[in-house]
Amino acid sequence: MRIAVLDDDASLGDYVSQVLGEAGHSCHTYQEGRRLVNELRRESFDLLILDWEVPDMSGLEVLTWVRSSIQDPLPVLFLTCRSEETDIVAGLAAGADDYMVKPMRRAELMARVFALLRRAYPQQQGVQQLTVEPFEFDATAKTIVRDGVTLEVTHKEFDLAFLLFRNLGRLLSRSHIQEAVWGHDHDLPSRTMDTHISRVRSKLQLRAEQGFRLTPVYSFGYRLEQVGADV
Structure with missing residues (x-):
């Protein structure tokens, strides 16, 4: 933490x-x-x-x-x-x-x-498995299952998605996300995180009509929120 x-x-x-x-x-x-x-x-x-x-x-x-x-x-x-x-x-x-x-x-x-x-x-104390409908996360296997279908994600994409879902509703700074997913890599290009965020949003279909909203907060970071499907 x-x-x-x-x-x-x-x-x-x-x-x-x-x-x-x-x-x-x-x-x-x-x-x-x-x-x-x-x-x-x-x-x-x-x-x-x-x-x-x-x-x-x-x-x-x-x-x-x-x-x-x-x-x-x-x-x-x-x-x-x-x-x-x-x-x-x-x-x-x-x-x-x-x-x-x-x-x-x-x-x-x-x-x-x-x-x-x-x-x-x-939800973060040593958790290895997490369910947030319709997603099931397995930290040991680094897999994400949605509605019974295993999604194709890289290990970093899994780590990023798992972090966001364990902090559902929280605003996380870019440095916070970087440390949790990439460690203290000071040479990490700034676009690397944004690219991974975009891939996670696309692969998990994190859109308001699907019940989730992943939004950037200018000069701070990102927040994943669960919203009504009719938003």
Whole structure:
């Protein structure tokens, strides 16, 4: 999963990234609140981990912005030195999903992150098979079956379609999609993703009259939505 970590202590941010990276997550670290907010305007993440006292814009202010500006539900974990009951209550009241007091304990962090992701994205936790009528996905065989017919897709096309259907209704940034499907390939031509999107749309017939809409969002990414067949 894709996680953003906000902490003005670069060494702690790197350690959190290392711990979660070993669990298979892709972490991006930020030391200033406003920089993270600017990134959130063009990037999507599965989870935010926020320190409270950071330069320029506090973690609480970042959380307030997230809850008022981001449409899709986004789990947020506070990881901070502020341990007073009033601080914990304020953080949770502002919209945090969990609150953890430093010093960070590795096993506890992993357990809390896993619990938040499991609640927020139950369809993504180790899922190998997924059914969204009329499609059936098998991640082991990398096959897509529609109405009993196996579609001819490449492995990358499968990975892209599987990602989109596991995030049905969510707006995913281009970087989010690239990391999930192609990894950290900084030399990936920008048109490669658009070409694969076009092929997936065509092969799966992702059109409104077929019950799905796969749309680009300018300067951000793509969203797959399930819509009424009569739209």
